[in-house]
Amino acid sequence: MPLRPSTICLGTILALSVLLAGVLLKGSLPGEQGGPDLQQKRALVRALELTDLCLFTEASYTRHLSMSDLSTPFQDSPASLEHFPTGALAAPPDLLVKRYAETD
Amino acid sequence: MRKLIERQRNILDFTLSSLLRRKGKNSALLLVYTGTIFILASVLFLTGALRREAALVLEAAPDIVVQRTMAGRYQPIPLAYAEEIGRIRGVASVWPRLWGYHYDAAFRANYTLMAQVESPPERGTIRIGSGISRMRGARRGDIIALxxxxxxxxxxxxxxxxDHRSQLLSSDLMLLSEKDYRDFSGFPTDRATDLAVRVRNPREQSTVAEKISRMYPDTRPIMRTEILRTYDAVFGWRSGVVMLSFCGAALAFGIFAWDKATGLSAEERKEIGILKAVGWETSDILLMKGWEGMVISLTAFLGGILLAYAHVFLASSILFAPVLKGWSILYPEFRLSPLLDVGQLATLFFLTVVPYTVTTIVPSWRIATVDPDSVMR
Structure with missing residues (x-):
């Protein structure tokens, strides 16, 4: 007897829901939340006194986001525009904007 | 109960056969809908995982980093500052950090050079991040000339x-001994790039930072909380990448909603008219349209979320790599801890599935309440 369309449809939705629940459960397992890798990364941060993630290596102010200032992106000439693509993704840190705003 | 379930299944069977009659249009709709959710969820998962990773890993970062500025530009900081700062009550340690950048013209890549203080490499020897190793094809024992x-x-x-598992932190790192670093970079012997300060009591961090600012007005202390806040803000919902994807998704859903809310196609109106003429009630038609909306949006939602999960956590966000890389030559191949935020999923669900289902039902209700004869004409 061929399956009814509703059986196939509900079965698919159920299977996808079970998969999603599995993914949610897997993420909450203790071993998945960093585990030894996380300890190793923390030890490296501690040993080298690192401050930033190595995400965007194209410019100094995007490589070390938390150590950046507002002038570096525009340092090429007084009227130059910031031209590195990741500058569009990563805005300057909030604290920096606030500090400069206070002195304006 | 059984009768009720059978009735729902019959209506669902009919809904599915009706959807299959407009196979092309509905497949395209499902594809676009899934794609929109996939992109939105991928961005949310990636930024959420990066924020979480930054928060967990950078918890071990220095309590305060002291930079020296002159005319708004960073300057090397005298080591004498370290001694004075070390005398402030509550300061546990002050480490001068020696680090900087090197542009490798041959590979067009930027490296972060750093002098390792604890167990440094021997003179003439370096430790390199796996990103540099991969890019240059350099293994242990190879020689790198700069x-x-x-x-x-x-x-x-x-x-x-x-270790390649620490790529998210060390992909572009090149660790040298202090003497090699100073010889290579020409850094004066009485200066450091900045100072890493550890404070005994976490509640005293801001007081120590204030004291440093007062003691040396030309310095800029950056607290760990500010470092963590930076990463929270960079990948927060107001950041460029998230805002951009939200705008795209909002526009796509706007078009969906507009298309649905402005009315049904002639074929769909005719179908409703016929169903009413053969005895279907308005509630049956609304039920059918409700199922239609739910089937499409639930399938798109679940499919989009699972595809986004695979994309971000199993395929290292391969589709976003060109955007994230920018002009970077060195880029870490990192695996993020797969943790989904239930709150985020719920928000995504209520922003996508619910509005779509509602916009499917409303125009059908307007048509279903009109006389079937006038609908079919």
Missing amino acids: PGHDGQSRSFTVGQVL
Whole structure:
């Protein structure tokens, strides 16, 4: 007897829901939340006194986001525009904007 | 109960056969809908995982980093500052950090050079991040020659390639001994790039930072909380990448909603008219349209979320790599801890599935309440 369309449809939705629940459960397992890798990364941060993630290596102010200032992106000439693509993704840190705003 | 379930299944069977009659249009709709959710969820998962990773890993970062500025530009900081700062009550340790950048013209890549204080490499030996190793094809024992500050080339033997699992932190790192670093970069012996300060009591961090600012007005203390906040803001919902994807998704859903809310196609109106003429009630038609909306949006939602999960956590966000890389030559191949935020999923669900289902039902209700004869004409 061929399956009814509703059986196939509900079965698919159920299977996808079970998969999603599995993914949610897997993420909450203790071993998945960093585990030894996380300890190793923390030890490296501690040993080298690192401050930033190595995400965007194209410019100094995007490589070390938390150590950046507002002038570096525009340092090429007084009227130059910031031209590195990741500058569009990563805005300057909030604290920096606030500090400069206070002195304006 | 059984009768009720059977009735629902019959209506669902009919809904599915009706959807299959407009196979092309509905497949395209499902594809676009899934794609929109996939992109939105991928961005949310990636930024959420990066924020979480930054928060967990950078918890071990220095309590305060002290930079020196002159005319708004960073300057090397005198080591004498470290001694004075070390005398402030509550300061546990002050480490001068020696680090900077080197642009490798041959590979067009930027490296982060750093002098390792604890268990440094031997002179003439370096430790490199796995990103550099991969890009240059350099293994342990290989020699890397780089032009120093005076234009003279210096050769270093690769003593160790840093563990690839720490790429998110060390992909572009090149660790040298202090003497090699100073010789290579020409950094004066009485200066450091900045100072890493550890404070005994976390509640005293801001007081110590204030004291440093007062003691040396030309310095800029950056607290760890500010470092963590930076990463929270960079990948927060107001950041460029998230805002951009939200705008795209909002526009796509706007078009969906507009298309649905402005009315049904002639074929769909005719179908409703016929169903009413053969005895279907308005509630049956609304039920059918409700199922239609739910089937499409639930399938798109679940499919989009699972595809986004695979994309971000199993395929290292391969589709976003060109955007994230920018002009970077060195880019870490990192695996993020797969943790989904239930709150985020719920928000995504209520922003996508619910509005779509509602916009499917409303125009059908307007048609279903009109006389079937006038609908079919």
